Amino acid sequence: MNGLPKGGSFLFQQTLPQDIFTPEDFSLEHKMIYRTAAGFVTDSVLTRMDELEAKQEGLNRELLQAAGELGLNGADIAEEYGGTEMDKISTTIIAECMGRSGSFAMTQGGQTGIGSMPIVMFGTHEQKQKYLPGIATGEIIGAYALTEPGAGSDALSAKTSAVLSSDGKYYLLNGTKQFITNSAMADIFIVYAKIDGDKFSAFIVEAASEGLSTGAEEKKMGIKGSSTRSVSFEDVKVPVENLLFTTGRGHIVAFNILNLGRYKLAANSLGNAKFALELAATYANERKQFGSPIAGFGLIKEKLAEMAMKIYVMESMVYRTGGLLENMMNSLDTSGEDGGQVAAQGIEEYALECSMNKVFATEALAYTVDEGVQIHGGYGFSAEYTIERLYRDARIYRIFEGTNEINRVLIPTTMLRRAAKGDFPLQEAFARLKETMASGSLSRDGEDGLVQAAKDIFLLTLDIALQKYGKELPKHQEILGKQADLAIQAFAMESAWLRAKKALAKEGEAQAKLKLTLAKAYIYATIGRLEYSAQEILAALAEGKELADNLENLHRLTRYTPQNTVALRREIAAAISENGRYVV
Incomplete structure (x- = not known):
């Protein structure tokens, strides 16, 4: 790995301060991207949050296209395919800023992460040429269909089937996927199915395909502005050229995409937690009890400090990991046709850090929004105050991208597996x-x-x-x-x-x-x-x-x-x- 630290090596060797990336190392370009992404969320998303929460028809697509005009959807997509091809620190900054945008963070994250990265990393030149430019602009909306009603975290036990037609021109897909983000408006789905009952594989399935249908919108606790539905496939014909990667290697696609998804969810959590602290601190300064602002009370000080401590730590972890990922990308030759797969293998080296970020950041977010409600007192329980929505929205973060329980098991078992191989x-x-x-x-x-x-x-x-x-x-x-x-x-x-x-x-x-x-x-x-x-x-x-x-x-x-x-x-x-x- 050209002298780069191996994933998890921090446990066995000393790391020098100058060897990690921190937010204090942002370049002028990074700061400009921060201002652009944060400004978009503040001016274009938060001002329309009531409409988003009410599921106003067409609004998510409108906002995705607006984000596309600013280059925020194509940060991980090569310029050759219509993207802005940014470094990993820049993509982290965008994910952090999007964290403030409530349910739209899920919509945009589904578009730029799990809904498109399988094509970015494992797609053929023709697949990338066909779909990625539209994803970057927001004209094509992507979704990721992995979870099934009976499978949950055990993704490889999926029942959705794919059978090659007698003329060898297409696969027939049958099955149901559940809890699929962006499903109501998606133009393409990344779908996982078993070919001949045992070869777990990934496909690009166009939403207009005959036999593909979506269920009613899920009635959710939070992230109400994002679309979440079941998706059903009844003899859906998928052209053979829409098979992603290789027959029977869908798990390679799924697990590598989840690594990056977990990391970006941690960055979302960071932005969301900063927003919660801002709301809590502002309220504590303004709210008076017994003649004084409650910000001056000892137990409120303790809460504000604890929130800030957790945010500082997650910010340090997230950007340290972003630096690791960026250094890895810079060490790899991704110029060939299999460049995306090379990048995925590089990111996999830091799967441990991605899981650690995910668990820590989502639980720190949970703490922050909970204490934010507590600082607001009875008003925190009122839907009139933004902190109430943040509290509801945050709960899903510990479930998305592999539950925190799954990630906790993965961390030591991955270490043991790597140790057995001598790594x-x-x-x-x-x-x-x-x-x-x-x-x-x-x-x-x-x-x-x-x-x-x-x-x-x-x-x-x-x-x-x-x-x-x-x-x-x-x-x-x-x-x-x-x-x-x-x-x-x-x-x-x-x-x-x-x-x-x-x-x-x-x-x-x-x-x-x-x-x-x-x-x-x-x-x-x-x-x-x-x-x-x-x-x-x-x-x-x-x-x-x-x-x-x-x-x-x-x-x-x-x-x-x-x-x-x-x-x-x-x-x-x-x-x-x-x-x-x-x-x-």
Whole structure:
């Protein structure tokens, strides 16, 4: 990989602050794209949110075409096929800004992500030429039809069938897909079906095909402005040239698209969470109780600070990962006919980071909108206030693109699979940790020490779990879930701290002060929770003297001097209240 860090390698090696990308590294072009995308959402989408929520006919298509005129739909599409072909930081910025747009983020995300990326990455030249220019302009709307009523997260158990016609000119598709975004207005569907009952394959299916129909709109808790319907196929004829990639290789298409989808959903969550904090901070400054703005009350300060801390961490994770993806793309030769497949393989290297971003960001968003409602008090429960919609809209994020439970299982199992192939130095890392603990040279004071402690806690518990269960460990999902949380938090803590240190070196202490405070507060507030989670894992793996010895090793990894996080949060809250929004 030309010296690039391997996915998940942050757990086993030191990362230098200068080696990560942060929002402070935005170029002038990045800042211009930010202004363009944010301005579009503010001026064209939020001003029409009531119409969107009421499902005004044709409005989503109108907005997609307006986004297309600004180049926002074609960021991942090559110029040869009508796109604007931006770097991964730019596409991340667009996804973040779209996060503020409520249900339209799902419409636009379906268009630019799962509804078109299968063609971008796995389509033939002819398929790209036929469909991508219209997708970039918004004249062609795409949708992604994977989920089935009985399959859910088990996508490969799909029942939709495809049978080659006797003359070999087309496939006959039969089956039903459920919860399909953009289905009411889609012009094409990326459909997954099994050829001859067992060859899981992907197809481009035109909506005008005879035998294709959609059900009624789903009555949803949130994202009411986006179209979500079932799609049925009754002897739908799909020309053989509309087979995507290779017969029986549809899972390669599906899983690679999901990696990017998870990452972009994290960026959506970031934009959405910033919006929620802005609403909460503004309301807290204006709302008076007992003669004073509630922003001055200690428990409100704590909420505002905690929201800002989580946003800072997810922002650090998202753009760090964007930097990894961009560096990967720059290292690859994607000029050939199979360039999209080469890019997909490159992105797959960071599948772990994509899942970590997805889980952390969607749950941080859930926390942020929930506390946003709480700060609004009774008004937060009223549909007259925007925070109520954000609360409802956010709930689906933990379900989309593979549930957070699925992603939690994927994180450690992917690590174990890569370790078995020799791509992940687990055993060497276990041995080094044992040597370190035996030497008695552990020192965990300071943020660097606590970030390393988070990694070591993960390695200690995984080593003990593997000793007990070996290859049977994937059957113990409760342990896998907690292992995933330890790995996610190690990445979260490190991303926040590296960003703060990079800012300190570049900007000086005065300019970097708030970033340092945000990172410190998060690290010290989190490390104790990781220790408790590790205790639960260890108690599930051993008892008696063995458990006591394991707990002693854990305690040795987590000896540190607590910091005054109450004071740190007050500093953060003061900055948020003063500006009425998220600032760093």
